Amino acid sequence: MSTSVSFFRTSALAVAAMMFVFPALASADTAEDFGSIPSSPAGKVTLSVQMGTAVSKGNVVNVPAGTPITLVWTVPTGWKGCWSNWQSAAITASGSLRGNIPAGQARRAFILTCFGVGQSQTVALTVNVVKPDLTVSSFTGSATAVGPTPAVPAVPANPNANPPVEARRAIPAKSNKGLYYAGTPGTGAASGGIVLKATAKNSGKTPAASGGFVFAKYEWAQTTTPTKAGTSWQLLKEGFIDTPIAPNKTGVVDEYSHAATPGGPYYFRITLDSTGVVNEAKEDNNMRIIGPYTFVAR
């Protein structure tokens, strides 16, 4: 009795296991009346990205690099399940998954196909990994230019004058372009030198923020052929940029007043994110050079 029961149990379990593993094979090709399963109701599959409390809209989402995202999907009531391109197993219900886009990947498409009896829908969501891009929006040096030397008219000779006047040639005006007064910036009569100002623009698609301060530095070099990399630049000041800078917005860099001594020509250089804390789409567009400036004593 117990043997037959055991056998029966074993057989029943085996059959049940077969039906569990191969439910379709178990139900198909057997002579029986067709079932009448209600069709799944119409519905809408949604797939979005949640960052913090914000939920994405549309099917393209910009996500700052290195920011974890939460995929959120909803499956209409009465539907049977979904298949996705981000997990090998079937998805059986509405849910979410938090994760990172792999480093170095600029774009990732998430695709979800949900189905019910008589219903199906595929939704796609593209996540663009975006970065800020700091560029020098403006870089100016305010210095007091040496004005042009006025022209001196010619003087004819006049031997009869007392004392006699010798003839002198006319001296044309001189522009003195590139010449500025040395000294200390200020408003006094003896002021000179140069005040450096710069603004940074975020040309990227996500705010330029590092979680801390973003630095910018002013440098100068005495040269006639300045290059961004090949010149021996000397630090004048390292200051801050007003951050975070929203996309397509500008931030002001701390200005620097430079007390100049006579000499030149000098070139000045601004370097944004001088400590390299902002992960940018382009890292080679953070500099600008102005000049030449030659300073002369008053």
Next chain:
Amino acid sequence: MLFLLKYLRGGCALALVALTLPALTEAATFPTSLAIIKSVGLKVGVQVDGQGVKSPAVVGANTDFTIIWSTAPNTALGCVGNFAEGPLPPSGSAVGSITASRSFVITCYGRGAAQTATLQVNVGVADLVVSSFSATGLKSAKGQRGSYLAGPYTLKASIRNAGKLKIGVPFRVKYLESADGQGNWISISEKTILAMPGAVTITLDPLLRQGNAGVGARYYQVCLDTENKVSEAKEDNNCSRVLGPYSFVAVP
């Protein structure tokens, strides 16, 4: 002991926090995108007695038929239908019967696409009738109503399945002859029709007869499914009208 209890409670609280705030745990990296398909090619059909049926299919009530579905290779992961519980394989078949017309819906899905097909299956009936029955080649004898000149003549008949259900079982067709047109019908020719689609007419082979002078009158009739093998909507319309009487006189 009290400390241990508090510690355990604290552990439960931590576990609860970790459970309810999974977002606070370190996020994993999304795996590489799995391959997706652009479409699922789905075909669905009905077979009755092993032979395909044109859509919309017509089947007999309580008569087994087969729903067959197939998807393009390597597209679908499975299917669901309104005729079976649980998932179905990407390609397969199911046998069953229905008592009323209905639609069969199957949705096959893959990673990136899905496809739904609907198949209407109507419950139909067969109905055999003799659509025409006539005698040709008869030459009337002048002045003798109902009499014809002796000689050959031909019986022609066509039969029709007036129903929409295909007849899949063989049935017999008989040309019958009688002396009085009331009874005592004798089969003079028989034919077996193996199958007959719905709403189709078949012309039977003509039956050549010889009219001999001096022989009594003859009546003719054609009857279908004489052994009652076919289940029909109406079983009392399987015989034609009676032709006759045909009497023959010698050719002058």
